[in-house]
Amino acid sequence: MRRLFRNRILGATVVALALVAAACGSGEDSDTEGPTIVVGSTNFGEQEILGEIFAQALENAGYSVETKFQLGTREVVNPALKSGEIDLIAEYTGTLLTFEGGTSSTDSDQTHDDLVTVLEGQGLTALEYAPAQDKNGFVVTAATASEYGLSNVSDLAGQNGNLVLGGPPECPNREFCLIGLGSVYGLDFASFKPLDVGGPLTVAALDGGEIDVGLLFTSDGVIAAKGYVLLEDDKLLQPAENIVPVIRTSVLDEYDSDLSDLLNDVVAEITTAELSELNKRFGLDAEDADALAKEWLADKGF
């Protein structure tokens, strides 16, 4: 009974909102007039920073924006996006594609194309993807990198049987980890040390010299903070996880192409290294996401 009542209120609200939206739409002709765009985020720092970047870029351009951050995991946020509780969110191509039942690949273009197709039927649009990726990455300390001359993952082959790899306990059984490092790169480590999933144990083990190569997330702020060298995945072992703005198609249709152009321009500027730096300042230096986003946008001229 109560649920029914709530649904009725929700229905009434939706109708009211639609009327207001229609009234606004017909009244003004300016290209930034339209329904308020609600920018959401999941429950970790990087998401809040990206959400702020999107929200402030839109606000600066004259759009009416509302933010709803730290909503929870993708299991919570994805339905909220589909139901229209939020309109825009920063997503990750590979993970979202897998979440929607597709199969991600190591090719960024391919993964993005597949994602666009899958989302079309859901009333969602994936805009252009960013160069920045948040995925598994193999890192070494600056000292290790200069000692062995490492910049790509394939460079590790020169030290076969010599280095210790550290990462999540499941790594030896995973295609994207030890198995793939062997079969795709032909790498052979002296031993593997089970630690955690891109967390403090891996960082401490790298710093303490217990491991030479560690598995972290590519945009992790600790990489910037500690000056680690993120080895380039030059033989494409990891599935693509480019950052991509996903927006409700109905909202996109309310405006002209300036909206998507703006978001595409913003996203094109976000690189993995810059994101790692932003994450570091947010997570380790405790700076505010909105201040970080403001500074970043000003730097890029938005």
Added chain:
Amino acid sequence: MIEFLGDVAVWFTEHWDGDNGYLMRLWNTIRLSALATLTAAMIAIPTGALLGHYRRFGVSAVAVVNIGRALPSFGIIALALPITIRIASHVPDGVPIFGSGLGFFPAFVALFALALPPIFTNTFTGVREVDPGTVEAARGMGLTEGKILRSVEIPLASPVIIAGLRISAVQVVATSPLAALVAYGGLGRFIVDGFSIQDNVQIFAGALLVALLAILTEMSFGWLERRLVPGPLQLSAQDSPTRKLRRRSREISLPIPP
């Protein structure tokens, strides 16, 4: 079920050697547990005995030491980790026990805190409960306080002290798998890693090894008790109904029951 046990048996034939084999991890677990229990004993037995002898501050000391039992070991490990990492980053390279502050060090802190209360409480209570008449007699014979403690009170309290050690050691061994959460290479690795790859055979084998080690620990303290404690004081001698029956049957020369 039979098939599963078969898989476990096969696992035992395949994973015994190397740095990640169960022999090395068994040794690592024994090393960690023994050091934690021994360090706790070296601190708890002298202080517990002294406080028991003078019958002072004992109750408050027991209360303080029991904090180690009230705090969950998992919490202590998690709290100790950032501290040990920080300490390790200030320790020059080459000082062996600190390493990178991972693994051994934080686990040792937690297991030490867990081992302390039973040893301390039992030592304190054991020494305090020694018959005052006996102590008075020793004093009358001209024994110094230190001599009374060493030659009268501690030997008389020894069954209780060893029972405390046994409780601590078994608890420490049973809790030691937690060390895997801070990257220690003990038996807990099989459980934690097995969980992350959903390998039930490995989890079961790891748990079995921990349980066997705990039982072995319990048994070896029983043996220690028989070796160290004067015969008539042995808890097992006092408690075991079979022994009582055997003794009585000897006295009245009846056939000895098996």
